[in-house]
Amino acid sequence: MNLIKRNQNTWDPFDVLEDLQTDLNRMFNRTLTTKGQDWALAFQPNIEIHEEPDHYALQADLPGFKKEDFNISVEGSRLTISGERKHERETKKKGYFYSERSYGSFARSWDFPTEIQSDKIKATYHDGVLDIQLPKSESAKPKQINVEVK
Template sequence: MSIVTRNNLMFPSLMNEFFKPDWFGGSENYAATLPAVNIKEDDTGFHLELAIPGKKKDDFNVEIDNDIFTISMETKTADEKTEENYTRKEFSYTSFKRSFTLPETVNSEKIKAAYTDGILSFDLPKKEEALPKPKRLIEIGK
């Protein structure tokens, strides 16, 4: 994985302004279209959380293809109001797609997902052979 960063010394101020998320429709829209993900690992597996409020669980598409775990969403809304001399039509479109390469230790057959209070969460359990083994005492023979 590589991390790309911008440095003010490398890009002039105008370039920084151009590449800011709010240049193309506001920072709220940018944040809503690419939710951040929290990933935590413990002895039993990995736990992912994405904050995506105001949606329904049916809005999300989650799939695994060749050990690539992909979470995506696409919603469209339209509102049209006609009164006497005018018509007002508003619409919005929101989508995102996040993909992760699953570690070999994940049991992809037992992944669980939930969407509660605007949080989309996943439990990715580790395979039995990847779980930590308890200590055992080995007796020394004669």
């Protein structure tokens, strides 16, 4: 379960639209299970994004991945992370009693409210967590303007 801090005192109608977009994205990213009998969610990494004055920071849970298993791309203010969790194939069959592991390709995208400096993005992958630092463009960073009062 992801926890999202929200201000309880204000209501923003765009929050409802954002929740709807998230639900629709999850619905359209569903795939058939291997038996083809019922629907199940394909692998989708859990994501956390927060904003700092000069950059955005994203953490994605990608346990069991190698650096070569996923891609990061930026176009304008849109970040996309894609990859594939491959099903482990063994020569002898196992008699599974229960399995909740999910496999398959994934692609997740986010539109940030400001342009990103794509040439200054830094990403690290350690212990199954992908950390991405996305510097804001210079025009998007907060600036202090001194106004003379007469």
